[in-house]
Amino acid sequence: MTAATLETRKNRTALLAFGGALAMLGLGYAAVPLYELFCQVTGFGGTTQRASESDAATAERLAASAGGRTISIRFDGTTAGDVPWSFRPEQVTDTVTIGQRDMAIYLAKNNSDETITGTATFNVEPEQAGAYFNKIQCFCFTEQVLEPGQEVRMPVLYFVDPKALDDPNMEGVEQITLSYTFHRALDSAE
Template identity: 60%
Template sequence: MNSDAIRSKNLRTAGLAALLAAAMVGLGFAAVPLYNLFCRVTGFGGTTQRYDPVAAAEQPKVLSDTISVRFDANVSPKLPWKFHPERPTDTVSIGARDMAIFIAENNSPHPVTGTATFNVTPDQAGKYFTKIQCFCFTQQTLQPGEQIRMPVLFFVDPKIKDDVDARDIQEITLSYTFYPVDEGKKAS
């Protein structure tokens, strides 16, 4: 091979390597949004659904079947709060809206901002557990000694009874964990 052919081959290889590197960087940036979309659509990992009144054609039908919902509350050791559900369990009619109350209290001498993560178990129930309103969608700032009651409005979609993997579920656990918000990286 002459030097022009080798140079052309090297340039083509370098171009393909650069294209592959750019594609990998693009996939790296797209991975989190794509994974979040996948989890919301499938309920993977206990990801709940978020109610969209515009997208909802009609209110779900309320069934005579009921399901027990257990509420779990946790706090990061780095957050000086007490956090617990007002009632640890509730029995709800499938398809009916229900409300749970969680109580948070700041035990520190200064204002503290926290944010909650959540999940539902068993995982198969996640795509049928729909939150209408939730404190987990916003950051919570509590003043020293302040205690607040935070509602969660939700329903269990009647489609759970049509899913062979989920229709026999008797209890769903809705679990929250509060973490401190890094003041230097506060979301706007």
């Protein structure tokens, strides 16, 4: 093997290794948005669905076939350690008719002497219910800014899709828990 051939092979190997490293870096950056998209589409990990008013109207029409069946919804609210807020649901449980829109109210108060921007992450348990728990409007869709001492009421407009009644994985589910945790938004970090 000549020196020129050996040098060409070394350069090709180095170029392939560099290309592979760039591809892995790109996949690393794309992993989070792709995973979030997967969870939103499938309801994986208890990720709730985002619905429109027309989706809610369709669910209400389908609710007639559900025969007025109801399900218990439990609400939970916490904050991360760096968020000095009080945050809780106004009502801990509610019984809702499957397919009908309902509203939950969460209360938040900034207990600090500084303005804090928070963002809420959410989850539904049991996990299989995430695909059927639809939020039409939610404080979790945007960042929330609370001035020192400010107290706010934050609504969540939601419905449970009647298709849940046809899913064998939902058989025996009598209660769905909707949990929120407020975190300090990145632009609000100390």
